[in-house]
Amino acid sequence: MNRQTTPTDWKGAAMQKRIAGRYAAERRFRLMGLGAVLLSGAFLAFLLFVMVGNGARGFTYTHVSVPVDFKAMPLTIDTTRLGDADADQVIAGAGLADIVAFAADEALGADGSKLISENAWKEVRSAIKADPELLGSKTVFELPASSEVDIAAKEGAKGALGAKVDALEKDGKLSTGIHWPFFKNADATDPAVAGIWGALKGSVLTIFIAFLIAFPTGVLAALYLEEYAAKNRWTDLIEVSINNLAAVPSIIFGLLALAVFINWFGLCQASPLVGGLTLALMTMPVIVIASRNAIKSVPPSIRDAALGVGASPVQVVFHHVLPLALPGILTGTIIGMARALGETAPLLLVGMRAFIGDVPGGICSPSTVLPMQIFLWSDEVDRGFVEKTSAAIIVLLIVLLSMNAFAIYLRNKFEKRW
């Protein structure tokens, strides 16, 4: 080692420049990282902003005051029949729709009946059913505006319609309020009366079926694999198939359900039963994987202690391991259920995309689910459905985010370090 080297001149200009460059690169890199995080955050914020911006208006609706004078235009019906089951047909048959349209023409000028929703008379009908006294008097009804008027009132419009809406507004004939039919009704072709209740109930029934099947099956399978199964070719096969199922595209489950549940077993098509079964198969592997992790984290000393005082292996698991693992299992289950609740593709294939104008009665009646309602509305040409779609998205996101928040809360609360 007799070769002479000049020692590095740390203070020299060249070295200083090099170090400065390296530090600059460091800062740039760090900023890039921060930028990536902010960019992903910005995507999320933008998405939520657009949805809330479009959808907030979907929760309200414009109403027009229309005085209906039943003394001038009597509705001749037998008031004793209003309590009957066929009261709706009785009133409709008496020509209430025409009376309301005429009253609107009279109050709002020519074509006034076009300014209110074509279903507006149904509101009058339910008011009459609630209070038959109205039939003998002149009453001012707040009737839902037509979809075009509603949009014009919210966004402003040009042309004849805009002028008309402005005039109505000046006369104080327009009012805006929370749109209860949106929460109470099922799907309809008229945005003035289309609602999410049918889809929401369908979602609840579907998820209920999925939970009822996936949760016990998933937990029991996880217990078996984690606690009892011998390590052999069969349990390997089970394990591999569970892991693969968790990664199979959801639409494949739709194909399976279509071929097996509908074409072989002939189960009721487009129903929460078939939808729930499909989603159960999809979420079961997720629950198994989460449950196995929860069971694995229960320390072996607890099992040994229970075995030591004479418990049988089944007692050890059901009296000790399962209760201790339950918070972890529930966290995984809630997250899996939230994912199933937002799923659309497999349900599309089992026929849940049909237009369903009724609230589903049971698990075998045709129904739709909330994400499917969003999908169906997103295809509607009528502009009134744009804000309905976003409003439905807001409802769906609120449900999903609160489920996820609850799961995180549960995890933080019961997280145990042994």
Place this chain on the structure above:
Amino acid sequence: MTFNAAALLLLIAGLALIGWLAGRARSSLLAGRAGTKLHSRPQYHGWYVALWLFAPAALFLAVWSSVSPALITNQVLASEAAQSLPSFGFERGAILSDARNVAEGKQAAVRLPAAAPLVQPYADAAHTYAWIGIAAMLALALAGGLYAFTRIRPDFRARTRVEKIVMLFLLLASLVAILTTFGIVLSLLFESIRFFRLVSPAELLFGTTWAPTSGAPQPGTFGGIPLFWGTILIGAIIAMIVAIPIGMMTAVYLTQYAAPTVRKWVKPLLEILAGVPTVVYGYFAALTVAPALREFAVMLGIPNASTESALAAGIVMGVMIIPFVSSMADDSINAVPQAMRDGSLALGATPNETIRQVLIPAALPGVMGGILLAVSRAIGETMIVVMAAGLSANMTANPFASVTTVTAQIVKLLTGDQEFDSAKTLAAFALGLVLFLVTLLLNIVALRIVKKYREAYE
């Protein structure tokens, strides 16, 4: 009187509860006598009776409720009123189901006049078979319960028996996963084979024209290449160009630079991106992103820019996948031993040099595995492409053009109103089979890589 499975299930569940109480009481009584010692605690005797009461009856109920509708229909068809039914399938089915709905009380009156005379035979047959079913089920339940009840003796090993049954349930539950896998493979294979009898597999895999028509399959219209290309363009190219850099940099920042509190808050926030339903992303892509991109393309002077573009679907899909890539990268960076990082820093490398030259190369296999999983997820994604990428099969590298994917075509093929055995419908299953095999392959390879690499450090 109809056969209501849910109510009957509740009935035998109630009977099982009585059996449980009876079994427990009987065994407690035995235990109370002087000089006897029960092998199992009374509740296990109760469970034994309850299981014997419930299981055979429930099994019968399951079989009966799937068999009895066919039996009822047979009896109705044998009746005199059914002789005048048309032999044509569809109309015949409509009349029968009309009569059935009235008989079951789902409808107030018949819609088709021809169904009216069938209502009474239907109600009668349903009545008969409901009573047969209920009687047989109750007989089974009581026989099972009595058998178990008579076996209660102090030395009877009820706990062991019950635990054996519990173990059987556990095993059955874990077999559901295998059954589902088999179900998927068999149903896809079965329908695909029917498809491949009409159209050759080579055409589906290598043909370049996708224009399926209903009716008899035309040669040369089931070429899958445009679909495969569209899938790759959206899922494996555009989405990954968005997701990989952002996801990687996010993981690097959150593991190496961010303060623990920042990380604690930002990570779940990013996970929200993965939790947003795909239909919402699809709507967002179609409503906001696609029109903006179209305007951008027009501004650039690109002809035939469409509102449904591969780019819109790909970008939004990439955003959806960011948390997925990021958490996989996060895991593999964290799995690199701290000593390697410390060593590099101790030699004077800046954190950025350490990350780029030590951590990422060391974590690369894991990251690659994660990316493969992300690709597999992207090519299986359906709603975003259905809503934003369009349905026209184009073989184009122009990201502003409309393309279609395998999943979007499966949806399109299966949501029309066609009979279940046309080539068009069966093609969906063949596409499903291809999709299943490709994602399976990607997953297996990815999991292999991740697992192998993990073991190297642990």
